[in-house]
Amino acid sequence: MKQRLMAAMLAAAALALTAGCSTFGPQDYDYSEARSVQSVAYGTVESVRPVRVDEDHAGVGTAAGAVLGGLLGSTLFHGAGAVASTVVGAVAGGVGGNALEHEATARNGDEIVVRLDRGRTIAVVQGGFRDFEAGQRVRVLTGSEGTRVEHL
16 A cells, blocks of 8 residues: 555656646747737847756645655654654655756756847846847847847
């Protein structure tokens, strides 16, 4: 019975981790961005630097890891040691699950510095789906969901 529960929990954790791996390209918009006003500015790319974009929160990985770690820890000892091993297993599993989810959802991105035609200089970090180079003319869209840089 415990082995079936453990297998089900592992499968659920793997499914949860892979569900968070979907990414959007620069041509894709979130539902909340549809029918919303965005301001448009034009400028020239001054520099581009590769960066890593990490997920802000890793709740699914932390929770799944804590549950799995707690289950594994509870099977190690009986009696007074069972409580301690369950707690240690849950904490270790939570930390490990958090790290796994961060690694699974991290992706490559770019920090794009743009000198706007109005004279301001801005930096935008976004997923590295398109190649930008210094000197390129770009369009900068800013709305309720943030800012993005696009090729003209």
